[in-house]
Amino acid sequence: MQAEPAHDIAHLGHVEILTDRPEESLDFFTRVYGLSESGREGDSVYLRAFDDYEYHSLKLTAAKTTGMRHAAYRAASPDALQRRVNAIEALGAGIGWSDGDAGHGPTYQFHDPDGHVFEIYYETRRYEPPPEERPALKNQAQRTPNRAIAPRRLDHINLLAVDVDAIRDFFPKALGSRVTEMIQLDDGTLGGCWFTCNNKSYDVAYTRGATGTRGRFHHVTYAVDQREQILRAADVFLENGVHIETGPHKHAIQQTFFLYVWEPAGNRVELANAGAWLILAPDWEPVVWTLEERKKGQAWGLKTIESFHTHGTPPAGG
Amino acid sequence: MQAEPAHDIAHLGHVEILTDRPEESLDFFTRVYGLSESGREGDSVYLRAFDDYEYHSLKLTAAKTTGMRHAAYRAASPDALQRRVNAIEALGAGIGWSDGDAGHGPTYQFHDPDGHVFEIYYETRRYEPPPEERPALKNQAQRTPNRAIAPRRLDHINLLAVDVDAIRDFFPKALGSRVTEMIQLDDGTLGGCWFTCNNKSYDVAYTRGATGTRGRFHHVTYAVDQREQILRAADVFLENGVHIETGPHKHAIQQTFFLYVWEPAGNRVELANAGAWLILAPDWEPVVWTLEERKKGQAWGLKTIESFHTHGTPPAGG
Amino acid sequence: MQAEPAHDIAHLGHVEILTDRPEESLDFFTRVYGLSESGREGDSVYLRAFDDYEYHSLKLTAAKTTGMRHAAYRAASPDALQRRVNAIEALGAGIGWSDGDAGHGPTYQFHDPDGHVFEIYYETRRYEPPPEERPALKNQAQRTPNRAIAPRRLDHINLLAVDVDAIRDFFPKALGSRVTEMIQLDDGTLGGCWFTCNNKSYDVAYTRGATGTRGRFHHVTYAVDQREQILRAADVFLENGVHIETGPHKHAIQQTFFLYVWEPAGNRVELANAGAWLILAPDWEPVVWTLEERKKGQAWGLKTIESFHTHGTPPAGG
C-alpha cells in the first residue's frame, strides 16, 4: 500500500522548454495554442494559460537545441519546501539552491535518476492582469482569451527515461508523489509510470525511451475545460499547418482525451481534458497495465502511433 | 492568509438523504439521474455514481420527512481521523463514535454550528463490481452506464444555515477545510461560504436561509464529465416530468455549469461540471463577493430564481 | 395540407442591418461575433461567416437609425426567379428591379404586408478567398477563423409584424415558403409564424410586436456547429461587455439552442444550433402552439424575458 499522501508539494508549477526556432515557437504558443505572454528576460519568454495563477507556467527559451531544460514544482509552504530539500539531499539527488527568476523566488534544483532537472520553490510571483486583461468574473486569473484554443491551466509533463523503475522509486521519496498508474512489461520492469502530488490523476509521467539517450522530453500538456474544445482545436491546428501527430482520441491509461501536435521546433505539445476524473482516495492503489492489455491500443481502439515511441526532444544522439 | 492545507480529510464521502416518497425517489435517482444501487439495509438504499470508488456516495432513506440526515467525509488515514476527532472535541461539537453501516467502518459524529450532522471515518468498503458491471477499462470503478445521464462522482453538498459566519469559523478548525469563495453582505456578515478539503474548488457550501429554521438542506450535486451532458440531461428531465428549477447556466461564484431539479420528494439535486478548474494554489485567498456584485445574477446574466432562496428540505416549519 | 414545396427559392442569402454606431458595430461583428469582411462600398461593409459561399451574408450599413433595411433570398435558377416575380406582382407586393450591389446581380424588390423590404436574386458573387484565407479542406468556403466564436453560416432572421396572419398568408404565395410552426392566440389570430423555403426548419420568423409600429426587426441569427460553442461564446460576450439578453437555453418552438445579445447599436443578434434537426417530410404539417403551452416558457422552463416582447429595432416610435 502506498503511504498517506505527503502534500508537501502543491502542484506542478512550470516547465522550461528550449527552442531553436524561437520566433516560430512563440507564435505557435501564443497565436495558435492560446497562451499569453507575461514578460521576457534574456533569451526567455514567460507564458501562461488564462487561469494559471502564477506569473508563468511555460518558460520558452531560445537555444541551440530543443527539449526541456527544467520543470518546477511549487511546495505547499516554506516548511514543506525544506522537508523536500532534506529528502532529496538524503537521496543524493540535489544540485543546490538558486535565486529563482522573473517568475518565482529561491528554488532548489535536483535531478531525477535519468538526468532531467527539476526545481522546487515556494515563493512565487502571482500574475497581476493589466486593466485590459482583467476578467469579468473576479475568481479567474485573467480574462478568457478570444482564441479558438484557450487552455485553462498547465496540466502535466511527460518525460522519457532509460530506467523507469528507478524513477518509480525516486519520486515518492523525493516529492512525496503517489503512483496512480503504470505499465509493467513482461520481464517485470516498468514501461511507464504516472505520478501525482495532489488530486489530479497525474502531473508527471515517464515512459521508457526507445533510444538509450537520457534526459529527453516527451511532451507538455495544458488542460482545456471541455473536450469539444479539443475537436475545434484540431481544425485550428490543421488550418495553421501545425503537424498533428495523433488524436483526438481517448487514452486507455488515465482516460485522458488527447490531441498531440509538434510545435515548430519539434517539441511535442498536448491538449487534454480529463472530464470530472480526480484521484480522491487517500489509499489509491496503482493501476497496473500489462503489454498484452496495451496491445488493444487507446481506449477506443486507435493504435499508438509509432512516432510516439521514437520522437522526443532533443533528437536522440543530437 | 489561510493556513497551509491540513489534508487530514481526503474528500466528501457520502450524504444521507431522507425521502417520504422512497419508491419514486429511488426510481428518480437510478433510472433518471443515473446512479446505481449497491445494496439495501433497513429503510436505506445505497447508491453511487459509476466512478465513485466506495460502496456508496448516497444513502437514500425512507422517512416521514425530507432533507439530509448526515454527510460524511473520509479521513486521509487513521491518524488523520484521530487528529480531527481531537480538534472537533476541543470545539465542543462532538457527538461520539458509532459503528458505521454497510458502507464503512467506525465513524465519529459531530454537528456543525447550525445543527447539521456530519461524520468522519477512515475504514471504508470499496465497491466491487459484479461481473456484468466490470468496466472495459480497469482504471474505472464500474462500467459506464447506458443512460442519458451518467454522473461520474459525488461532487458537493449545499446547506442552509442561520449564521454563516459561525460556519466559516468552524470548518477550518474542525476539518482543516479552506474557504475558497464567500458572499459578504453590506453589514459585514456572510451570506454564503464555500469550503474545500482538497483540490476541488468546494465540497460543501453554506448559504444563509431566509427562514430561521436550522439544519436544512439545500442540495446535493454530482459531477458529469462534460457540460454537453448537462444539456442533454435537461431533455431527459423534461421528458420524465422532473421539475427543472433553474439552468442550465453558469454560476458566477465558482463558475460551475449547473442544472437544478427537484427529486420527487422535493430534495433539490444538481448536476454540475467545473471544467478543468481546480484550486492548486496552497495559499489561495478567498474570493469575496458583495451583494452589489451578486445583483448581476449568474455568470451570463440569469437572475437567481426566487425559490433558490426559499426552497430547502425539510420544508421550513415542517 | 400544405402544397408540395415549390423550391423556387434556394435559401436566405443576406440581410442588411443599419447601425448608428458603425465602428462599434463592425468591431462587434468581426472581432467578437466572428464574421469576416469581404469588402466595402459606400456606407456599407460586406460581412460573412466562414462557410457562407457568397460574397456576403450581412451588409452592415451606417445610418441615422437601426433595424433591417432589407433581407434577400437567392432563387434556385433564373426561371425560378421569374416565377417568383410573377407571383409577387400578382399579389401587388412588388417594388421593382434594381441592379444589385457588390454582392450580387439584378434583384427584384418587394415588401411584405408589414412593410419590411425583401429582395430576390439569382446571379450572385461567390466568395473567393485570398491566399491567406484559403481553407485546408477544399470543401469549405474559407479557413476556420481563429476566434472563440466562429459561426458557420447565416441561419435566419426574425421580424416583428402587426398582423402575423397576413404574413402567414403572404409567404407561401410569394416565395413558395412552407409554415413549419406557429403560435395561435386564444382569439384565433397568430402570435408568431415560422417559415422555410428548404430543409432548414425556418429561415424567417415573424412575431407580433407589442407596439403598433410596422417594419421592425427582431434579430438575425448565425448558426454554429456545436452548442458547446454557444456556451463558450457566452463567456466571450461577457468578457467583452456585450449585453447578453437571454440564454443560453433551448427554445420549445423549433428546439433551437440559443443565445441572444445586442450589438452596440442595439440590434439583437443570436447564435444558434439546431443539432441534426431538418424538415425532410414533403408534407410537414405546421405545429401549432397555444398561449397556454407557451406559458411553460422555453424548453427547460426558462421564462421568456420581457424585453424579448418589447425590444426591436429601430426603437418603436423612433
Next chain:
Amino acid sequence: MQAEPAHDIAHLGHVEILTDRPEESLDFFTRVYGLSESGREGDSVYLRAFDDYEYHSLKLTAAKTTGMRHAAYRAASPDALQRRVNAIEALGAGIGWSDGDAGHGPTYQFHDPDGHVFEIYYETRRYEPPPEERPALKNQAQRTPNRAIAPRRLDHINLLAVDVDAIRDFFPKALGSRVTEMIQLDDGTLGGCWFTCNNKSYDVAYTRGATGTRGRFHHVTYAVDQREQILRAADVFLENGVHIETGPHKHAIQQTFFLYVWEPAGNRVELANAGAWLILAPDWEPVVWTLEERKKGQAWGLKTIESFHTHGTPPAGG
C-alpha cells in the same frame, strides 16, 4: 454545371438490412445504438430513431446472409413519384411496382448499375407514439430516449460499386440527385461519389469496392445532434463489446464527424454529426478530390483504416 435541383425526391426514407444473427443485431440496434421498435412483420423488425417521422427508417430482416436488401427514397408528391418512375423506366433500370409493407404504400423498385435494389414511394405511414412515448415537446416525433446513444434520424447509406462512373451518371437521371463531392483517380475514373436529393450534403455515397463483387453494402449512418454524443457513444460501444472499427474522427470529404462500428452480424454502422453544414447553393459545383489529396488521410490526419476498403456485407464471394 449541374442542373437545377429537381426536388422530386424528398429524402432517403429507410434501408433494409439483413442479418444472420437477428437477436443479437436487434439487441444492438435497440439497447446499444438507441433505435426503437415500431413493430414486426414476418422476419422483419421495423426500427426508427426518435425523430424519424415515419414508421421506420431501418427494416432489420433475419436472413441467411448480411448486407442491404434495399434502400428507399420518399418522393415529394404523387406526381413527383410518377415523374421519377418514368425517368427510371427510360433508363431501363426499373423492376416494377409492389404493394409496400407495414411502413409505406405502393413502391416502385429499381436497381442501380451495380445491382443494388432501391425503392421510391410517396404514401407513407407516420409514426404515432403510444402514450408512454409521447414527447414533452410536440414538435418532435417521439420522446428522447433515455439511452447514452440517441440518434435523431437516419442520415445516409454508403454502398460499394464496381463502376462508380456508371453510378455517377445514373442517380442524377434516375432521382434528380446532385453530386456534392467525388474522388477522381489518376486514370480519370471515379473512386467515390456522394449524392444528395435535398439540402443535406449527402444521402447516399458510393465507393469503389476492392473486390469485383456487385451489390455490396458499406454502411448505414444515423445522425446525432452533437459530436460530443459520439465521443460518449464510443465509451458505450467499448463497454458493450462492440467492435469499433475507426473513429471518432472527422472526414476530410464532407467533413462529417464519424464513428464506425460493426453490428453483431458484421454490417458496418456509423454515427455521424455534420454540425451546421448544409448544401444551400442551388448551383453547387462538385468538389473533386485526387488520390494525392486523399493520402493525407482524414481531416486531422488519421489514416483510413485498411478494413474500410475491404470489409463490406455480405462478405465478398459469400
